[in-house]
Amino acid sequence: MILLISSQGQNLESPIEHRFGRSPWLIKYDTETKENQALPNPGGRQSGGAGVAAAQFVIDQAADVVISGDFGPNAANALRAADVKMYLFDGNLNNVDDVIDTFLEGKLPAF
Amino acid sequence: MNMKIAVASGKGGTGKTMVATSLALSLIETNQVKLLDCDVEAPNAHLFLHPTFTQEIPAVIRIPKIDPERCTLCGQCVEVCQFHALAKVGKTIMVFPQLCHGCGSCTWNCPEGAIEEIPNPIGVIEKGTTISGIDFTHGKLTLSEPMATPIIRQLKKLEKSSNGTITVIDSPPGASCSVVETVRGVDFVILVTEPTPFGLHDLKQMLGILEDMRIRYGVVINREGIGNAELDRYLEQKGIPILMRIPFDKEIARGIAAGKPLVVIDPNYHEKFKDMYQKINQIIDKSDGRS
Ligand code: SF4
Ligand code: SF4
Numbered sequence: 416m417i418l419l420i421s422s423q424g425q426n427l428e429s430p431i432e433h434r435f436g437r438s439p440w441l442i443k444y445d446t447e448t449k450e451n452q453a454l455p456n457p458g459g460r461q462s463g464g465a466g467v468a469a470a471q472f473v474i475d476q477a478a479d480v481v482i483s484g485d486f487g488p489n490a491a492n493a494l495r496a497a498d499v500k501m502y503l504f505d506g507n508l509n510n511v512d513d514v515i516d517t518f519l520e521g522k523l524p525a526f
Numbered sequence: 527m528n529m530k531i532a533v534a535s536g537k538g539g540t541g542k543t544m545v546a547t548s549l550a551l552s553l554i555e556t557n558q559v560k561l562l563d564c565d566v567e568a569p570n571a572h573l574f575l576h577p578t579f580t581q582e583i584p585a586v587i588r589i590p591k592i593d594p595e596r597c598t599l600c601g602q603c604v605e606v607c608q609f610h611a612l613a614k615v616g617k618t619i620m621v622f623p624q625l626c627h628g629c630g631s632c633t634w635n636c637p638e639g640a641i642e643e644i645p646n647p648i649g650v651i652e653k654g655t656t657i658s659g660i661d662f663t664h665g666k667l668t669l670s671e672p673m674a675t676p677i678i679r680q681l682k683k684l685e686k687s688s689n690g691t692i693t694v695i696d697s698p699p700g701a702s703c704s705v706v707e708t709v710r711g712v713d714f715v716i717l718v719t720e721p722t723p724f725g726l727h728d729l730k731q732m733l734g735i736l737e738d739m740r741i742r743y744g745v746v747i748n749r750e751g752i753g754n755a756e757l758d759r760y761l762e763q764k765g766i767p768i769l770m771r772i773p774f775d776k777e778i779a780r781g782i783a784a785g786k787p788l789v790v791i792d793p794n795y796h797e798k799f800k801d802m803y804q805k806i807n808q809i810i811d812k813s814d815g816r817s
Binding site: 458464465466467468470471474489492493496497498 | 604609610611612613614615616618620622624625
């Protein structure tokens, strides 16, 4: 399963980013190989339509799951249509690592 | 000769609409005057002039409609849309009408001719006349997305002035692309500002835009008495003409809040606005080398 998590930085210790569209980075994590990769979010630098740009990027990465603080209506529509599951951070989590663990334990709320 | 004057400001709430409406009311005594409210995200000149609207024109942009029979999902359209109004999702191209600016790039770039353009309403343009005879037009954006530029373009295109008309344009606040669209092609811009550090900062941004566009301008200082002398010093140093000073005055503030035009609150301003119009003409003549 491929997860994408919005992040302020480029590794698993980085603090999470609550905005989806304007998140500077998206951390891609493969639950099978346990490999991760930091991808710059193309939406991060856009003035309008950042959410859709980020959603398109997530879809192109063939992600199964995307985790962030919130999703705008346009981004959510695109992700839903592509059957990418959206999950939200839980208030106690700080970095990407924690988010992945908590998600795998099945404790993150769905969007 | 026609004359087009835009009234702009670095930020909202500086008294831009107050100046535009009172200028129009002062000039209507001797001229044919049009007022165009291009502040389409928050039009309010009508609250001071109370026009009777007689015409309503839908403001539309053309958005893409994709023919799934012809579309090969090549993704070109998604690629070229700088507003991210399109997304390729599975076996379809999704269109997000609220994000589309109607620029036509997608249609132009589709190799399969799979895109047809359909009208999408983004607002209305209302036209009417005021009791004093001002020809009034404004645009109202109905979308939540800020998409002011296309409606301003349509608004300005509708205005074919007959000879000798003075058009006063209430511009959107701030230094944005909708302001650029509004002031494009005008003869003069009146910048309304306050004598505060914030006022000066915002004013400088506007000056930069007008310098780039080579449009002549002058400044109206509103609420003089608050703030400091930095603005005056700056204007003097740059040789920027001061067209009028409106003092900070409780009577004026109260009247404006109640929807009264400045020239109604204090009729002495009729003459001041006429003088200002003369000043503007002199500045234009001078820079045209006709003085
Ligand atoms: S018309 Fe322009 S803004 Fe609208 S979808 Fe096509 S490319 Fe994007
Ligand atoms: S450019 Fe034309 S053919 Fe290509 S995906 Fe868009 S609509 Fe389909």
